[in-house]
Amino acid sequence: MNWALTNYERLLDLVWQHTWISGSAIALGFALALPVGWAAYAMKSSPHGAVRQLSGVTVSLSSVLYTIPSLPLFVIMPTILGLGWLNPINVLIALVIYAFAIMVRGVVDALNAVPPSVLDSAAACGFSRGQRAISVTLPLAGPVMLAALRVVSVSTVSLLSIGALVGVSNLGSLFTNGFNRNFPTEILTGVVLTVALALVFDLLLVAAGRLLMPWNSVVSAGGSA
Amino acid sequence: MSLLEETVAWFSEPAQWSGATGIPWRLAQHIGYTALAVAAAALVAVPLGLYIGHTGRWRNLAVLSTGALRALPTLGLLTLLALQLGIGLSAPIIALAVLCVPPLLAGIYSGLEAVDPATVDAARAQGMTEAHVILRVELPLAMPLIIGGLRSAVLQVIATATVAAFIGVGGLGRYIIDGLAVSDTARVLGGAVVVVILALVIDALFAAAQRLSAHFADPATPTKERHA
Numbered sequence: 001m002n003w004a005l006t007n008y009e010r011l012l013d014l015v016w017q018h019t020w021i022s023g024s025a026i027a028l029g030f031a032l033a034l035p036v037g038w039a040a041y042a043m044k045s046s047p048h049g050a051v052r053q054l055s056g057v058t059v060s061l062s063s064v065l066y067t068i069p070s071l072p073l074f075v076i077m078p079t080i081l082g083l084g085w086l087n088p089i090n091v092l093i094a095l096v097i098y099a100f101a102i103m104v105r106g107v108v109d110a111l112n113a114v115p116p117s118v119l120d121s122a123a124a125c126g127f128s129r130g131q132r133a134i135s136v137t138l139p140l141a142g143p144v145m146l147a148a149l150r151v152v153s154v155s156t157v158s159l160l161s162i163g164a165l166v167g168v169s170n171l172g173s174l175f176t177n178g179f180n181r182n183f184p185t186e187i188l189t190g191v192v193l194t195v196a197l198a199l200v201f202d203l204l205l206v207a208a209g210r211l212l213m214p215w216n217s218v219v220s221a222g223g224s225a
Numbered sequence: 226m227s228l229l230e231e232t233v234a235w236f237s238e239p240a241q242w243s244g245a246t247g248i249p250w251r252l253a254q255h256i257g258y259t260a261l262a263v264a265a266a267a268l269v270a271v272p273l274g275l276y277i278g279h280t281g282r283w284r285n286l287a288v289l290s291t292g293a294l295r296a297l298p299t300l301g302l303l304t305l306l307a308l309q310l311g312i313g314l315s316a317p318i319i320a321l322a323v324l325c326v327p328p329l330l331a332g333i334y335s336g337l338e339a340v341d342p343a344t345v346d347a348a349r350a351q352g353m354t355e356a357h358v359i360l361r362v363e364l365p366l367a368m369p370l371i372i373g374g375l376r377s378a379v380l381q382v383i384a385t386a387t388v389a390a391f392i393g394v395g396g397l398g399r400y401i402i403d404g405l406a407v408s409d410t411a412r413v414l415g416g417a418v419v420v421v422i423l424a425l426v427i428d429a430l431f432a433a434a435q436r437l438s439a440h441f442a443d444p445a446t447p448t449k450e451r452h453a
Contacts, residue, residue: 064425064428067380067424067425067428068421068424068425069380069383069384069387069420069421069424070384070388071384071387071388071398071401071417071420072387072401072416072417072418072420072421073417073421075401075405075413075414075417076414076417076418076421079228079410079414151295154292154295154296155295157296158295158296158297158298158299161298161299161300161301162298162299162300162388164300165300165388165391165402165405166405167405171298172298172300172301174301175298175300175301175303175304175305176300176304176391178304178308179304179307179308179391179392182308184305184308184309187301187304187305187308188305190298190301191297191298191301191302191305194296194298194301195296195297195298198296199296
């Protein structure tokens with residue numbers, strides 16, 4: 001405890017690093033997965049067989065991305081992006097890839113869960129395709145998307161700590177530093193702060209869900225992964 | 226692309242293909258750790274998963290702990306256990322096993338839960354004992370989901386075993402951690418490529434096993450993926 005109090009400035013800095021890197025990765029991953037997942041969903045009901053196949057291929061390819069182990073991806077990123085080794089953008093982009101990989105499937109599952117009869121009635125009521133997508137499909141798919149996003153959020157916060165091994169400073173730096181100094185208190189502080197940060201992100205997502213979808217009690221954690 | 230050439234050159238060095246620091250031995254170590262950790266986790270996850278899936282008791286506890294464990298940072302668990310247990314294989318194996326209990330457990334209980342209750346009742350009506358119901362009805366029907374859980378557990382362990390090189394164990398992660406320490410980029414990239422290939426191959430094998438077991442559970446399922 002004393003150690004944490006005397007080092008609070010460094011801890012605060014690491015919490016901030018961890019927050020902005022994982023927060024941007026979650027947001028970017030979701031922003032990319034929404035249109036791609038939606039396209040895969042739309043292609044599934046295409047009259048052309050080839051386009052339907054493409055939909056399945058999109059979902060499987062994005063799942064394959066998730067099977068790439070994190071440390072190798074973190075060290076391959078600087079070579080692909082041509083950035084310096086210590087640039088946090090390398091780890092950020094790698095985390096966006098993982099978030100995207102989980103989220104594409106989440107978006108497709110969420111859209112599939114919307115009852116077709118509701119979509120048909122919306123069309124019968126005179127909604128245009130665009131209106132229907134925004135005011136019928138999206139709100140109805142929201143709860144399942146939120147459940148997937150919560151899984152993304154927790155795993156992103158926890159994965160980022162591995163970035164400390166490639167020298168990107170975040171709460172994981174407490175693990176590497178604590179191990180090198182043979183100082184368990186520092187590691188334990190890091191674990192507690194990482195779990196706490198994941199919890200805060202989760203609570204924020206739940207709160208956002210209540211705000212945006214007040215008619216729906218939020219789908220429980222880890223509903224689809 | 227001189228970095229690419231350097232990496233290719235790293236692969237073509239004869240030193241990479243024999244001895245205790247060669248790729249074959251490191252690969253064997255990596256697979257060995259993975260098998261050991263998954264087997265240790267299965268000792269806990271299989272009986273517990275069968276109990277929860279068969280009876281439906283303790284389900285909420287299982288769901289809750291699965292979610293909580295996902296938030297636990299793997300590197301933190303590895304370093305903390307390494308400091309407590311000292312250098313050796315026990316710390317990394319325990320940490321790897323702890324991390325792969327949740328996906329294994331989830332695969333088993335959700336697989337058993339997804340079996341149609343009418344089928345289970347029919348099996349009982351035929352005079353099957355509870356053990357027979359589990360072994361001959363629930364397990365075969367749940368197999369695709371169980372293998373799915375095993376698949377994510379194994380991939381998780383392969384990834385984390387790479388990270389475990391930081392606390393001093395062998396395996397393919399050594400190339401990355403040692404290469405980073407001496408700024409030998411070719412070695413880092415070479416090691417990374419081998420781990421990625423290993424993960425993709427294992428994933429493909431499990432995908433095939435999952436399709437086969439689905440065919441076994443329900444012979445109407447085609448063994449090859451087709452889009453309806």
